[in-house]
Every structure is written in structure tokens, then in C-alpha cells.
Amino acid sequence: MQWTETITIEAPRDIVYQAVRDQHTLMRWSAWPEATGFTCRVDGDGMSPGSQIVFTDQKGVEQGRQTLVSADPGIVRNTMRNRGPRGRWVSPNVDFHVDPVTPTQTRVSLAFDVDPPVPRIMKPLANRWLRRSIRPLHVKDLQQLKDLVEATHVR
Numbered sequence: 001m002q003w004t005e006t007i008t009i010e011a012p013r014d015i016v017y018q019a020v021r022d023q024h025t026l027m028r029w030s031a032w033p034e035a036t037g038f039t040c041r042v043d044g045d046g047m048s049p050g051s052q053i054v055f056t057d058q059k060g061v062e063q064g065r066q067t068l069v070s071a072d073p074g075i076v077r078n079t080m081r082n083r084g085p086r087g088r089w090v091s092p093n094v095d096f097h098v099d100p101v102t103p104t105q106t107r108v109s110l111a112f113d114v115d116p117p118v119p120r121i122m123k124p125l126a127n128r129w130l131r132r133s134i135r136p137l138h139v140k141d142l143q144q145l146k147d148l149v150e151a152t153h154v155r
Contacts (some may be wrong), residue, residue: 001127006109007142011153013100021071021094029148031140
């Protein structure tokens with residue numbers, strides 16, 4: 001299952017790139033803690049490959065990790081390892097493409113890719129669930145990124 005969501009932000013590319021790359025800042029705009037009820041912490045400096053966002057439930061049990069794989073000026077790559085439905089582990093990839101539109105506008109595209117860990121016959125049902133439950137959170141992520149960057153960026 002793959003999809004891409006895109007938004008344009010009124011801020012220079014470098015400012016938007018930092019808000020996407022820095023995992024500490026990412027936790028300020030991410031829709032996931034509120035949607036899941038999980039607590040998040042950053043292991044590592046939050047900006048170097050190998051840094052991770054660790055998600056834990058209310059009992060402190062780890063439910064997943066988002067690892068910063070690479071951060072080049074045009075793309076920030078993340079891999080995840082999360083508990084999915086029925087406790088199965090799933091490993092989606094989430095890449096953020098950060099491209100200048102003008103000197104004061106930046107386009108961010110969130111590219112999501114996952115192979116649900118279900119039997120082949122169940123893939124259509126799993127993909128429908130992903131589109132209905134996960135994709136709206138990606139749209140919300142991008143809107144909250146836009147809101148944060150535009151509110152904090154001095155023009």
C-alpha cells in the first residue's frame with residue numbers, strides 16, 4: 001500500500017526542512033501522540049540518522065519506533081516498526097520530500113509505503129483499513145506542520 005499527500009507551506013525550504021528533520025520539533029506537530037494516546041520520547045540527538053522516536057502506551061510498554069534513516073536537503077527518510085492490529089509488527093516507510101516552490105514557499109510531500117503483515121487474501125481489507133485510519137492522520141500531520149511552521153516563522 002502506497003500513497004503520497006502534499007501541502008504547500010508559506011516558509012523557505014530550510015525552515016520547513018528543519019521542522020521535518022528535527023524529531024523534537026516533529027513531535028510538536030505530529031498527529032500521532034494524540035491519535036494513539038502514546039507517550040513519545042526521542043532517543044539520540046533527534047537530527048542524525050539512527051535517532052529514534054519511541055512510542056509507549058500508558059503502561060510504559062513500547063508500541064513502536066520511528067527511525068531517522070537519512071536527512072538530505074530534499075528528503076527526510078524514516079522507517080517505523082510499530083504494533084499493528086492484533087499485535088503484529090509492521091514496518092512502514094515514511095519519507096518527506098521538501099521542495100522549494102518559490103523562495104518563500106515550500107512543498108512537502110509525505111510518501112507512505114507499507115506491506116501489511118496479513119495473508120494475501122486479507123490485503124484488500126487491510127489496505128482499506130489503512131486508507132481510512134492512517135491516511136487521514138498523514139493529512140492532519142501535514143496540516144499541523146504547516147500551522148506550526150507558519151505560526152513560528154517570522155517573515
